[in-house]
Amino acid sequence: MPGDSRVDTSSPLSHLNPTMPRTAKSALPAARLEREKANDEIYEKIYIAILEHRLHPGTKLGEDRLASIFDVSRARVREVLARLAHEQIVDLFPQRGAFVAKPTPEQAMDVFEARRLIEPAVMRRLITTLTPDKIARLRQHQELEQDARRRDDRRAVVRLSGEFHQLLAELAGNSALARSLRELSTLTCLIIFLYDAPTAISCRADEHSDIIEAISKRNSHLAEKLMLEHLDHIEKSLSLDTSPVEIDLEAVFRD
Ligand SMILES: [Zn+2]
Incomplete structure (x- = not known):
């Protein structure tokens, strides 16, 4: 897409994410490794979209919709949302679901x-x-x-x-x-x-x-x-x- 900033200004930090324990991963079973890799990709996509203001504060992050967008299970989406919530970028509300954080x-x-x-x-x-x-x-x-x-x-x-x-x-x-x-x-x-x-x-x-x-x-x-x-x-x-x-x-x- 012309003008798409993701093309030519790719994050020089994506390999440096301190929240990803990459060194420990070599010891994980292959299936789990695959799953974590997929989760990392979904995480990065949502994270960058928030950083670039393509996802506004307060936007609902519906599990079903994200699962279908990324073609993964809801359980996997939930794992990613929990991680974003842990980093305070996403707010999780019981019964209501996940929303992009809206700091006061x-x-x-x-x-x-x-x-x-x-x-x-x-x-x-x-x-x-x-x-x-x-x-x-x-x-x-x-x-x-x-x-x-x-x-x-x-x-x-x-x-x-x-x-x-x-x-x-x-x-x-x-x-x-x-x-x-x-x-x-x-x-x-x-x-x-x-x-x-x-x-x-x-x-x-x-x-x-x-x-x-x-x-x-x-x-x-x-x-x-x-x-x-x-x-x-x-x-x-x-x-x-x-x-x-x-x-x-x-x-x-x-x-
Ligand atoms: Zn500055």
């Missing part, structure tokens, strides 16, 4: 507070373990982001912006930090969608460049400061103090 303004502020604590620590750890290869990986990701911006592909921009922060945590080499940041940056994507003020721009490209520069100069103090300012800018660009996206009922039912 309070939860959104909690997410930013957690990120302000974690991401400076990521900067410090990354700089103390820095290699030329890691800098190259960051610059490579920056290229993908800039390319998506040039094409004005907002879906890809939001996803890649979030993935930049995940990549920093991956490269810092602490799997617990990386897992937390993966969850927090996915929630941030949902939050940006829900509380996007007209001027919201998710992550500013120049700010990511400045952060990479500070990292490559091993200036930990500057990198931490730039990261905190960056998170402040994202949070301030959102309208968290007003009610989320109001639907104009008249407009919906006009004609």
